[in-house]
Amino acid sequence: MKAWTLVGPKQLNLITQEPSVLTAENNVKVKMEQVLFATTEYSMYETGVGKKGSLVLGRNGVGVVSETYDAKALLNKMDRVVIEPYVACNACTNCKEQNYQDCESMKELGVNAGGLLQDFVDLPASILHKLPDSLSTERALFVPTVATCLNVVDSLQITPGMHVAVFASTKSGLIVAQLLSHYQALPVLISDNNEIIEIAKSLNVYYTINTNDCDDVAREVQVITGTRMCKNVVYFADSSFNMREVYSVASFNAKVCLVGYGAKESKVSVAQIANKHLTIFGVYNGCGKFPRAINLLVTESINVDFMVGEKIAFDNLGNRLLKVVDADEFDVHYKIVAI
Numbered sequence: 001m002k003a004w005t006l007v008g009p010k011q012l013n014l015i016t017q018e019p020s021v022l023t024a025e026n027n028v029k030v031k032m033e034q035v036l037f038a039t040t041e042y043s044m045y046e047t048g049v050g051k052k053g054s055l056v057l058g059r060n061g062v063g064v065v066s067e068t069y070d071a072k073a074l075l076n077k078m079d080r081v082v083i084e085p086y087v088a089c090n091a092c093t094n095c096k097e098q099n100y101q102d103c104e105s106m107k108e109l110g111v112n113a114g115g116l117l118q119d120f121v122d123l124p125a126s127i128l129h130k131l132p133d134s135l136s137t138e139r140a141l142f143v144p145t146v147a148t149c150l151n152v153v154d155s156l157q158i159t160p161g162m163h164v165a166v167f168a169s170t171k172s173g174l175i176v177a178q179l180l181s182h183y184q185a186l187p188v189l190i191s192d193n194n195e196i197i198e199i200a201k202s203l204n205v206y207y208t209i210n211t212n213d214c215d216d217v218a219r220e221v222q223v224i225t226g227t228r229m230c231k232n233v234v235y236f237a238d239s240s241f242n243m244r245e246v247y248s249v250a251s252f253n254a255k256v257c258l259v260g261y262g263a264k265e266s267k268v269s270v271a272q273i274a275n276k277h278l279t280i281f282g283v284y285n286g287c288g289k290f291p292r293a294i295n296l297l298v299t300e301s302i303n304v305d306f307m308v309g310e311k312i313a314f315d316n317l318g319n320r321l322l323k324v325v326d327a328d329e330f331d332v333h334y335k336i337v338a339i
């Protein structure tokens with residue numbers, strides 16, 4: 001078994017281990033086919049994993065079942081699966097009430113538990129979702145991204161024709177914008193990334209604001225919404241907008257959803273939150289939304305093809321990463337590691 005293991009900043013080693021044996025808990029062996037190497041993976045690669053020592057990277061991946069522990073696994077050899085990378089602790093109050101989605105110490109593969117950049121991984125069947133033949137492996141890699149964005153859209157209160165502001169510097173903003181259109185809301189995509197703005201236009205996201213050539217975002221949103229502003233605002237935590245600007249497009253009583261767990265910190269403007277009666281809340285994963293995300297991709301309701309980037313051969317990953325000059329190359333197109 002081979003695994004790309006991060007042992008320090010920019011120190012990614014291909015480690016070879018003895019083949020593992022399935023257990024009652026990790027009851028399915030998956031032969032990995034493709035794993036995403038995205039912005040998060042690259043920033044972990046740059047900074048290392050600190051006191052944790054070492055970690056196998058890789059959060060999002062698709063593979064094929066190669067072996068099952070027993071017949072109860074509900075999956076068969078050769079089934080193609082996407083992996084839901086969240087593993088509940090089974091010990092906290094919420095888990096004891098079988099409320100696994102709200103687990104208080106949820107592990108995420110490739111973040112705080114061993115990830116998917118391996119040739120074979122043993123996993124519980126409960127986190128594997130069988131893929132229909134009509135969904136390509138490249139598109140299926142984005143099921144977790146679509147699932148997280150579904151959690152965002154489900155957490156808002158949208159009605160048809162309602163404007164929703166989406167602040168995003170990376171591609172996930174384009175998924176939220178498409179989902180909002182799918183559910184008949186009107187996304188207003190605000191970005192400082194020229195390429196994101198261009199792709200948004202090609203995806204028929206009608207309202208876009210490029211902050212590189214707009215000094216007054218609030219004024220622009222006022223014009224778009226006919227002074228009503230936005231009752232729902234989505235902010236991606238890996239973006240670098242001023243929070244004052246984010247709150248400035250919100251209407252009175254608006255909901256502001258902060259997405260993701262980016263390392264970037266922002267100064268929170270407390271006065272605006274209080275004065276406008278804003279409700280601020282966070283969404284950081286797509287737990288529980290995988291079947292719907294798969295369906296949206298199978299029916300081609302959501303386009304993810306613009307995110308598919310360069311393919312890197314598994315054994316060549318370490319060398320390829322040494323050649324990265326600018327981390328921005330991960331902002332729009334994810335790299336795919338083919339195993």
Ligand SMILES: [Zn+2]
Nearest residue numbers: 089092095103
């Ligand atoms: Zn738990």
